[in-house]
Amino acid sequence: MKIINKTLLKIFFFLIIFSCSKENSELNDTVDNTIETLYFPDLDSNVWKKKSITELNWNTTQLQPLLDFLDTKNTKSFIVLYKGKIVVEEYFNNHSNTSIWYWASAGKTLTSTLSGIAQDENLININAKVSDYLGLGWTSIPLEKENLITCKNLLSMNSGLDDSLGEDVSPSNLKYITDAEQRWAYHNVYVKMQDVIANASQQTFTNYFNSKLKDKIGMSGIWQNLDDLNVFWSNTRSMARFGLLISANGKWENSQIVSENFITEATNTSQNINNSYGYLWWLNGKESYHLPQSQITFTGELIPNAPEDMFCALGKNDQKIYIVPAKDLVIIRMGEAANTSNFALSSFDNDLWEKINALID
Template sequence: MKKAKLFFLLILAGGLVYGLSYVWQAFPIISGYGAKNLCTCVFVAGRTQESVLADELGSMPLSLGTFEVNMADSSATGSVFGTASKKAIFRKGLGCTLISEIPEEEIRSQEINLAPIATAPDSLVWPYGLTESDTIFENVDYEALNRAIDNAFAENKPDVKINTRAVVVLYKGYLIGEKYAEGFDQNTAQIGWSMTKSITSTMMGLMVKDGLIKISDNNLIEDWKNDQRSEITLDQLLRMSSGLEWEENYAGPSSATNMLFKSADMGAFAAHQPLEHQPDDYWYYSSGTTNIISRIARERLGEKYHNYLRDRLFSPLGMTTTVLEPDASGTYVGSSYMYASPRDWAKFGQFYLNGGSWNGEQLLPKNWASYISTPTDKAPLGEYGAHFWLNAGQQDNPENRLYPDAPADLYSANGFEGQRVFIIPSKDMVIVRMGQTKVRGSFDFNEFLKSVLAAVD
């Protein structure tokens, strides 16, 4: 009896220690996630605090937190039961940065001078200019297309909120369909989450075009020079095949959440991870990998870094709503934190549909679109290229693919709450869906694509 009682007490004590340890790790993540997202939604997207608290932060476990905007110093704070306080600060052009490890005063004093993003010319038709087109295609069933778009907004699952916020459809470079949820419009900047990874990949393509880096380059990080990590190439990083140890899990404390919500220098945090597999032997999706790439870009570009994408991508395309946010060290969070309007995300898709050219100017290497959309060897369903998701299918069974009713040449930028930029070369189409769908898989992308594509003969 005494042994049983002792055993029970040991189990209870162990459970208590585990629970306290979990809380100690999890509460700052909840606080940080809430403070950062509330800050950006209010100061970048122009939304109300009430709408963000209800939608982004209203479900468990985020609802455990208390979050508040401070208009006086353009910030937002978060805490959980009065503990684990976190603060995010807004800086014009840079969006919001979560204060982690570096004092607020030091972050605010960083000298980051941003060049303005050029506006598209009035004289050209959108997406190349600001003039609206009245082009009508005879082979487009606009009634069927509008039904397909309307269905993407339908809340027909009583236990799950789909929360579609925008759909934009381009065909042959023309806008043929568009719709927005209440409170959002064509100018509302929306978070791309991991669609930002495809922006980071594009930055590498631009740097390759400018002769600043090669995808075969290794010895990419100073701390790696004396171990096997020095063999990791940029290509392996872009293909999520570096072999670095990582846990991409957002349900609790993990490599990904500790990086995003506790670390000042996210690229350095990820680069410190040890090698778990031989490079190229194993495919594993990792946000840390992307922030390593962003840090490599900063080291290569030096003082040009903060304006490089503005000068080489956002201004040529006229992506004026774009905000790419840095971490506390000043390095862009290339894995997750870019905001842009759905139309600007659509421009990005059209840019790739054009093979990396815009208004007749080849901005990317001519083979870059082919490179990023070529399947990575170890991705089991041929579902990943170089920081873009693919629909290629299993190597020996191509019908086994992510979207069986969409063409196999489709590739996309994907965000974890159902944000998508689909690029479909064989259909000459770009399809954008923005949203905040919390339950993964509850929005049927295959059916959405099938119905939109069926409207275009």
């Protein structure tokens, strides 16, 4: 009996030790495999957490060549976020973290996002006719052709309207070339979506923007008229905040600012002509693309050196928001044209990504 009791005691103690060892092992596994959560800076503070290049095991020797390259390319500011934290933040040519600069067409994505918010609130339906919100005669084309144009066509740049008549989007300057969805053309008529949102929300576009987006993610900045267009100006961190929101699928901490479904639609191919265009977002990794003021189909990726899953906001003279979901990166560049004046894509994009890759790979 004593032998049996001793045997049972040994088994009992063995089970306790094994159990504790297993629990400790599981605890260690949990600690070792902890996934770093996405960080969001406070709304009313300039404090923004940082993460070092060393912590990320990036190539520290390639940071200065990247910064030198940016400096020689008329850059004013450059930010790299990893999972929301600042890894690189540099200012050039007398620009500072409080200086404001224009987004140009990179700000188209603000209008896209506001369209998603308005749809989430059942104020608009992007598949509805533009004339449902602006009334008949918002163009000078025949009404049966005008009624073919939906809000989605404005967001996708396939309205069929003549893109060769300049910046003016008054009815007399909006003329017919072909039916909606038959032609992709980079056209300022997208700004009519701001009127759609204003009419549907019964307030100014700026007020709706401020209350539904800008204030909710702690952005600063103002809309100003530039060459007959409503252009957004802000500091660089405000552009980074917006990029962070989109990279988080429309969520800011625990608040869903714009639905994930809309962000998914907006950042995927929106029509069957320009594979590299969503709802005012440019898309990498596609087999072909079109460029502003051209009807040529270019074969290959938009930015070959950039990750395939990258999508971006591209503004005149190289205003950039790059978002790379697979690498948890948001990258911002503001400044003058790096080389020559351009509307969106330029050779600078591919050259810059060569330098970025040397740093992060």
